[in-house]
Amino acid sequence: MTTPAVDQLRAAIERELPGVRADLERLVRIPGIAFDDFDAAPLERSAHAVADLIRDLGLDVRISRIGEGAPAVIGRRPAPPGAPTVLLYAHHDVQPTGDPSLWASDPFEPVERDGRLYGRGSADDKAGIMAHIAALRAFGCGTADDRLPVGIVLFIEGEEEFGSPTLSELLAENRDDLASDVIVIADSGNWDIGVPALTTSLRGIVNCFVTVQVLESAAHSGMFGGAVPDALTALCRLLATLHDADGEVAVEGLVRGEAAPLDYPVERFRSEAGLLDGVELIGTGRIVDRIWTKPSISVLGIDAPPTSEAPNALVAGARAKISMRIAPGDDPASAYQMLVTHLEKHVPWGAQITVRLEANGNPCVIDATGRYFDAARAAFKTAWDGTDPVEIGVGGSIPFIATFQSLFPQASILVTGVEDPHTKAHGANESLHLGEFARVCLAEALLLRNIATGEPA
Structure with a gap:
């Protein structure tokens, strides 16, 4: 079997892209959300749609789950004698859409505008x-002209956006089937449009709920206000202690580090974040340090009476959801305890407080050295017409990478992706840059070729 040349793979990707886009749009139309309060039927449809696509490639396919966990799709094809095996990871579940009025078009009806494909999951992570x-x-998998030179495992998870609660057990149960020499995790992004990247560090995550209680039940605000605190004010004062005057995280003991020597201009960062005019950035130091290697704390939501229904009464209890991102090198369990200690120390006016952990995940650092990383860099450079990839950190979290590192310590883990700074993953009007998507597809085909031949292309 002769491995296709670079020009042949480039032509094959161009030939396949229209069908690939059509299949992507079909996947985007399936609202597969793994969160508890959403209908599970679309998630099942999503898994079966992905299984059909993989089955058409000639791989052995099955759908696997742990208990009531979401469905994951596993496809496998043994390697030719002496060839390595490559595991390709992505996830088919998506985030909830949020307020539909914030979308310029139906979140689950893909629409192209100005070279971008809009829709929930169009980038994260159905692309x-x-x-x-x-x-x-591009290698002809599933056809008479099949020339795939490596073994393949396709592992498409179904609950990544929900925190992957059963993934560790799922990986352990399927460890033999997932064993591989190289793991490609396509759930990150590139440095900019036209500039590819390998992700080499990610922050960890600690999500929890904090509840403040001051009264047995709501009390008349006129009769008792002024002497009795209300829970919302107490909660607001408590949450305000999480940052100092500069916006630096004020929880003591958390790990802080320094990121790669990349320049992230402030104006570019403000534009990509969508920050309103006049709103100041928080924290100190370089932007890349603040978002990649230092902790951050965000308040994601508050449970309290809605303003339209609020009576003139002191609120008895209020609850907030806190999300803390922790730097590479930190430990989720100890970081959570430091957060709890801080909250208990700073709760005002003797209010009663309870803190409950929702989920956590490990940060990670990847040693991006060795022949498989060289193969990836060469593939990226060719696909992006001579532009060298950069190494980046990511402020978000993919906690299961640490699980992969533990279960498959000899495997090289390449974290790649299709997103760019304008993708708006998790937000309204998520989109995929179609030109960059074409480069990503070509880069992965070249990567498989380079892994097999040991020759850069």
Whole structure:
């Protein structure tokens, strides 16, 4: 079997892209959300749609789950004698859409505008699935002209956006089937449009709920206000202690580090974040340090009476959801305890407080050295017409990477992705840059070729 040349793979990707996009749009139309309060039926449809796409490639396919966990799709094809095996990861579940009025079009009806494909999951992470499939189609998988030179495992998870609660057990149960030499995790992004990247560090996460209680039940605000605190004010004062005057996280003992020597201009960062004019940045130091290697704390939501229904009464209890991102090198369990200690120390006016952990995940650092990383860099440079990839950190979290590192310590883990700074993953009007998507598909096909031949292309 002759491995296709670079020009052949480039032509094959161009040939396959229209069908790949059509299949991506079909996946985007399936609202597969793994959160508890959403209908599970679309998530099942999503898994079966992905399984069908993988089955068409000639791989052995099955759907696997742990208990009541979400469905994951596993496809496998043994390696030719002496060839390595590559695991390709992505996830088929998506985030909830939030307020539909903030979307310029139906979140689950893909629409192209100005070279971008809009829709929930168009980038995160159904485009990751289709980048894997595009690369395999470029080698003729599932056809009479099949020239795939490596073994393949496709592992498409179904609950990543929900925190992957059963993933560790799922990986352990399927460890033999998932064993591989290289793991490609297509759930990150690139440094900019036209500039590819390898992600080499990610922050960890600690999500929890804090509840403040001051009264047995609501009390008349006129009769008791002024002497009795209300729970919302107490909660607001408590949450305000989480940052100092500069916006630095004020929880003592958390790890802080320094990021890669990349320049992230403030004006570019403000524009990509969508920060309103006049709003100041928080924290100190370089932007890349603040978002990649220092902790951050955000208040994601508050449970309290809505303003339209609020009586003139002191609120008895209030609850907030806190999300803390922790720097590489920190430990989620100890970081959570430091947060709890801080909250208990700073709760005002003797209010009663309870803190409950929702979920946590480990940060990670990847040693991006060795022949497989060289193969990836060469593939990226070719796909991006001579532009070298940069190494970046990510402020978000993919906690299961640490699980992969533990279960498969000899495997090289390459964290790639289809997103760019304008993707708006998790937000309204999520989109995929179609030109960059084409480069990602070509880069992955070239990566598989380079892994097999040991020659950069």
